Each structure stands twice: as C-alpha cells, then as structure tokens.
Amino acid sequence: MIYFDHNASSLLLPEARAAWLEAEERFPGNPSSPHRLGARAERALEQARERVAGVLGCSPLEVVWTSGATEACNTVLQHAAAMRKAASEGRGRADAASNVWVSAVEHPAVRESARVYFGERLQTIPVRRDGVVDIGWIEERLRRERPALVAVMAANNETGVLQPWQRVHEVCAASGVAFFCDATQWCGREAAAGLGACDFVAGSAHKFGGPRGVGFLKSASGVALRPLVHGGGQQERRRAGTENVAGVLAMVAALEWCERQIAAGAAAERRAWRERFERELVAALPGARVNGAGAARLWNTVSAVMPEADCRQRWVVKLDKAGFAVSTGSACASGTERPSPVLTAMGLSASEAGRALRFSAGWLTEEREWTALVGELVRVAREMSGASVEGGREGERSTLNV
Numbered sequence: 001m002i003y004f005d006h007n008a009s010s011l012l013l014p015e016a017r018a019a020w021l022e023a024e025e026r027f028p029g030n031p032s033s034p035h036r037l038g039a040r041a042e043r044a045l046e047q048a049r050e051r052v053a054g055v056l057g058c059s060p061l062e063v064v065w066t067s068g069a070t071e072a073c074n075t076v077l078q079h080a081a082a083m084r085k086a087a088s089e090g091r092g093r094a095d096a097a098s099n100v101w102v103s104a105v106e107h108p109a110v111r112e113s114a115r116v117y118f119g120e121r122l123q124t125i126p127v128r129r130d131g132v133v134d135i136g137w138i139e140e141r142l143r144r145e146r147p148a149l150v151a152v153m154a155a156n157n158e159t160g161v162l163q164p165w166q167r168v169h170e171v172c173a174a175s176g177v178a179f180f181c182d183a184t185q186w187c188g189r190e191a192a193a194g195l196g197a198c199d200f201v202a203g204s205a206h207k208f209g210g211p212r213g214v215g216f217l218k219s220a221s222g223v224a225l226r227p228l229v230h231g232g233g234q235q236e237r238r239r240a241g242t243e244n245v246a247g248v249l250a251m252v253a254a255l256e257w258c259e260r261q262i263a264a265g266a267a268a269e270r271r272a273w274r275e276r277f278e279r280e281l282v283a284a285l286p287g288a289r290v291n292g293a294g295a296a297r298l299w300n301t302v303s304a305v306m307p308e309a310d311c312r313q314r315w316v317v318k319l320d321k322a323g324f325a326v327s328t329g330s331a332c333a334s335g336t337e338r339p340s341p342v343l344t345a346m347g348l349s350a351s352e353a354g355r356a357l358r359f360s361a362g363w364l365t366e367e368r369e370w371t372a373l374v375g376e377l378v379r380v381a382r383e384m385s386g387a388s389v390e391g392g393r394e395g396e397r398s399t400l401n402v
C-alpha cells in the first residue's frame with residue numbers, strides 16, 4: 001500500500017518502535033510506585049519531559065503527558081472556561097473576558113470543545129480565502145475586548161496551511177490574553193522551537209511517527225491547570241492516570257528524529273516533490289484545484305478539489321483498490337454529511353468542498369510515490385469519466401478532460 005494519509009495517522013518510525021520496545025523492557029514499573037522500578041520509570045519520564053521541553057523551548061515542568069491532542073485540547077478549553085467562570089463570579093458579571101476566540105479552521109478537538117465549554121461565548125476568527133487566519137481581525141478586536149482565550153492552530157490538518165501563530169501569540173501577549181496553539185500537525189514537520197513560548201500547546205505522537213494514544217500539553221508554569229481527568233495525583237495533579245511510559249519515550253524518540261530531519265534541511269526537497277505533484281495534477285485534470293495554493297503550507301500536505309466527476313468516496317475506493325491510501329479530509333458530496341467547515345470557511349461552496357481529497361506524505365515517502373499517485377489519479381479520472389459516459393446517468397456525467 002502506498003500511504004498518503006499521514007495527517008490522519010503517520011506510520012510508526014523505526015526509531016519510535018525501538019524506543020517503545022526498549023522502554024517496555026527497562027521501565028516495567030508504575031512511575032508512582034515507591035520501589036526502585038517505579039522510581040526508574042519516573043526518572044525516565046522526567047528525562048523525556050526535559051527532551052520535549054528542549055524541543056519546544058519551555059520548562060520541563062510545563063509539559064503534561066496526555067492520551068493525545070484531543071485530550072490536550074479539551075483540557076485547555078475546560079480550564080479556560082473554569083477560570084472564566086471563577087473570574088466572572090468574582091466580578092459579579094459576565095463580560096467580554098468571558099468569550100473564547102477560535103479560528104474558523106480549527107480541528108473539532110478545539111472547535112467542538114470550545115462549543116461545549118463556552119456555548120454562545122464562542123466567537124469565530126475568520127480566515128482569508130487562502131486559509132490563513134485574519135490577523136487584522138484579532139488585532140482590531142483586541143483593542144476593544146479581552147477574551148478569556150484565543151485559539152489558533154499552527155498548521156491545518158486538511159489543507160496544510162501554516163498559520164502565523166508567532167504573530168498571534170505576540171499580539172495576545174501584548175494584551176495579556178492567553179493563547180492556545182494546537183500544534184498537532186506542525187510538530188515533527190516544522191521546527192517546534194518557539195512553540196514553548198505560547199501559554200498552551202497541544203501535540204500528538206501519532207501525527208509524527210510515534211505511537212497512537214499518547215501526546216502532550218504544554219501549560220505555562222504560571223497556570224494552575226484544572227485537570228480534565230480526575231482520580232489520581234499524577235503529574236502534579238494536572239492529569240490523573242498512570243503515565244504511558246513506553247508511549248512517551250517512543251513519542252520523544254520520534255519527535256527528536258523528525259527535528260533532526262528538519263535541521264538537516266530535508267523538508268526543502270520534499271516540498272519540491274509536493275509542488276511538482278500539484279503542478280502535474282492541475283495540468284492533467286482540468287477543474288482540479290489546490291486549496292490554500294497561495295499560502296505557505298506544510299511540505300507533506302495537498303488538499304485538492306477534484307473535477308466534477310463523482311462523489312469523492314468513489315475516488316477513495318478506487319484509489320484504495322489500486323493500492324493508494326488517501327483521505328477525503330471530511331464529508332462526501334452526497335449530502336449525507338456536512339461539508340468541511342475548514343473549506344467552507346475558505347469560501348468553497350458545499351459542492352466544491354464535497355469534492356476535496358487530501359494527500360498527506362510522511363518523511364519516508366519517496367518522490368516516485370508522488371509520481372505514482374498523480375499517474376493513478378489520472379487513470380482513475382479516465383475510468384470514472386468513461387464509466388459515467390457509458391452509464392449515461394446525467395448526474396454522473398463527467399467534465400474531465402484527460
């Protein structure tokens with residue numbers, strides 16, 4: 001199988017696998033146990049904290065292990081809501097500091113938890129047509145209001161569009177407003193240095209070659225983080241539950257390996273492969289378009305609106321049969337599911353958003369695999385356009401010219 005779905009879950013890196021196996025052997029104890037095996041596991045976690053803090057640029061005490069980014073995001077939103085509630089009770093009124101500002105392109109882990117914890121106090125930060133957050137909107141609003149929290153992700157999971165999180169952090173810090181950056185798709189692909197300056201940061205191992213079910217939250221040291229998960233005193237009472245020692249060590253091994261690739265400049269060549277793929281795709285399939293084409297994007301991600309041929313689920317099934325794993329990124333055009341809020345926020349119609357496919361590579365993806373993918377897309381497009389003409393069904397007639 002040629003795998004182009006690394007934004008959903010990247011493949012386990014050999015370095016992460018080796019670290020996981022080694023940790024299971026060396027650290028079998030519960031890190032909270034009083035004996036030497038427990039202490040050894042606890043020390044391993046402390047060292048892992050130092051390593052993650054070294055990559056992000058923060059204090060090791062600010063790193064909290066979680067089950068992944070969804071938990072980290074929920075923790076931040078429920079913490080901010082609890083702080084807001086306490087503050088507005090103290091003031092005896094609810095005001096603008098009771099709101100949360102969340103970008104229109106956030107992952108549901110942020111968007112949905114903001115809705116749950118803030119309800120009508122959720123305000124959406126618009127994005128431009130290229131998918132980049134409207135920084136002017138934030139700057140202008142901050143002159144008049146101070147929300148409880150601003151959440152803008154680092155890189156988008158559907159389009160790969162990079163957000164100016166450093167600038168958003170700067171303007172929030174200047175106004176004394178807490179800033180949360182969901183860096184789940186950024187970490188392991190772009191250098192994570194500097195993220196540690198944000199008040200809150202979420203990351204997830206399985207997006208960068210670590211195992212599934214483990215992640216981290218950076219929570220600034222001045223923050224008395226309200227736990228989301230209760231039932232134990234682990235991690236300074238910030239997250240109850242026995243830590244996933246082997247998972248954490250495998251995650252750190254994967255993160256450091258990725259950081260070495262980035263430092264060695266390995267992303268530039270891969271970005272060129274992605275760009276060539278995009279040029280060939282658009283040239284071969286009239287009507288195909290790359291989402292966020294004008295913006296800086298992750299080197300590994302392409303989100304493309306496919307020509308009007310058929311429901312994209314058919315593309316996915318046909319590509320799957322041919323040995324390529326790709327993703328729709330979100331819903332099908334058939335009308336049974338909602339179109340992607342990310343793509344509609346960028347101005348795409350429901351029908352265009354319904355024709356989007358996402359291709360996402362990993363560090364070990366080779367140039368010839370991108371070439372094979374574009375070849376296969378052209379073949380499938382031909383097959384589908386032929387099929388719909390043969391079938392003669394109006395709704396399925398294709399406008400493909402391949």
Ligand code: PLP
Pocket residue numbers: 007008067068069070071073107109153155156157182184185203204205215
């Ligand atoms: N945030 C972003 C940007 C994501 O892409 C994802 C996963 O797709 C998540 C959060 C949730 O991550 P996890 O699978 O670790 O819960």
